[in-house]
Amino acid sequence: MIRLLAALGALFVMSNAAIAQQSTAPEVELVMVEQHGCAYCIRWDEEIGPIYPKTALGETAPLRRINIHEPVPEDLDLARRLTFTPTFVLMVDGVEANRLEGYPGEDFFWGMVEHMVIEEGLMDPSTAG
Secondary structure: OOHHHHHHHHHEEEEEEEHHHHHOOOOOEEEEOOOOHHHHHHHHHHOOOHHHHHHHHHHHOOOOEEEEOOOOOOOOOOOOOOOOOOOOEEEEOOOEEEEEEHHHHHHHHEEEEEEHHHHHHOOOOOHHO
């Protein structure tokens, strides 16, 4: 009986640890820095914008947009100043993990951003693209 109670206690502790581990998953987002009149921002909106949220990448790193001319939101800790639009900043728990400055076109965008996410261990390479 004591062994059974000890085993149940150990199982309870392991279950609580698993729940705690699940709730500590990092908050991930892809921040798009844009500005009015940016030709490459418009091109991204036409080529990628409608598709992005429907992809595994979009589910892993949902898109958030900010304007380069407005103050950086306080919940974002950027590694350096924002200079170009569009700039895509991969944020993990509010801290910059990586960035892509400029829009390299549809053919290269997917692979470059997927590489950033995979490099941070946030996505299994087998689920990419």
